[in-house]
Amino acid sequence: MEKVRIGIVGLGNMGTGHAKYLVKNEVKGGVLTAICEPRADRLEWAKENLGEGVKLFDNLDDFLASGLIDGVLIATPHYDHPETAVRAFQAGLHVICEKPAGVYTKQVRQMNEAAEASGKVFSMMYNQRTNPLYKKLKDLVSSGELGEIRRTNWIITNWYRSQSYYDSGGWRATWAGEGGGVLINQDPHQLDLWQWTIDMMPKRVRAFCYFGKHRNIEVEDDVTAFVEYENGATGLFVTTTGEAPGTNRFELSGDRGKIVVEDGKLTFWRLRVSEREFNETYKGGFGQPECWKCEIPVEGTETGHMGITQNFVDAILHGTPLIAPGAEGIKGLMISNAIMLSTFTDNWVDLPIDEDLFEQHLQEKIKNSKSSKEAGSFKTLDV
Missing domain, CATH: 3.40.50.720 (NAD(P)-binding Rossmann-like Domain)
Incomplete structure (x- = not known):
């Protein structure tokens, strides 16, 4: 060929x-x-x-x-x-x-x-995944430069959408037409990068989704999710389509410092010795590890x-x-579904999720949706 x-x-x-x-x-x-x-x-x-x-x-x-x-x-x-x-x-x-x-x-x-x-x-x-910023971040994490991950925080609130955007199609922002709001429509890239850059999935999630909080829509437009990882690290994911001006800031804290991706730059606050080592050896009072602020050079072009x-x-x-192997598409979606299921059940959700329970809640939402699935689907292709 x-x-x-x-x-x-x-x-x-x-x-x-x-x-x-x-x-x-x-x-x-x-x-x-x-x-x-x-x-x-x-x-x-x-x-x-x-x-x-x-x-x-x-x-x-x-x-x-x-x-x-x-x-x-x-x-x-x-x-x-x-x-x-x-x-x-x-x-x-x-x-x-x-x-x-x-x-x-x-x-x-x-x-x-x-x-x-x-x-x-x-x-x-x-x-x-072709963005040099996130490729470099993944490299720094996987090479051990940041040490063991302690905390992940992503504030992604620069997805502003007006009511007129949602009104432009009857299928938009409906359970039957799209199956969700900001998590399923705007955030799939961030949810993928969240797990891809650190090569870790959360082990459980507690989340709070607000439906039609800022706009006249059925689905979630404001989300705060707290996650825990197997190694004891924690994370926070905050997103909305109703905030202006918005923020896009991804912060990773590790045993050897902190990395922030924001405004097209990657900044590394690098500890000269690991926090763990400093804590074990320091005998003074209010001391802390020596820290260097490093602007990490990022080369390449996003394709x-x-x-x-x-x-x-x-x-x-x-x-x-x-x-981006296709089989990995389920990972970010698993986080998205877990966030939603936590809100549906008002409880912690373990990953992998109970897929039948999530589908049950989703189908109930679809049944009561103001839009029919056909309004947003490829129905004429008999899919």
């Missing part, structure tokens, strides 16, 4: 963006050959802008069976990601899926099992969505390791 023929399912904002760089041949070894989209106006746009070499479909079965594609890029509404992926794997195709992996982990676990059984390449569109797609193509053609 010299080229990977890519077909896109879903031509909304994200699918359109992917189509534009693919049709310009900006992904080496990748070529856009097909689009699957039920809306006539979006197919007309594709016909006018993507060229005759891109075959257009309004039916998923025909698209998957066309023989025109080697890999599928899924950019449909959240609920449809897992089932669309399963059908693509069953058709013998590679898959790259937009975030989030799905709405609930039980569904995503089935997708992961189908991927493993197929033996095909499976990637998630976690483009923030974003196109970088993840290039990595997907390279994995198929050359066996290049994936930046």
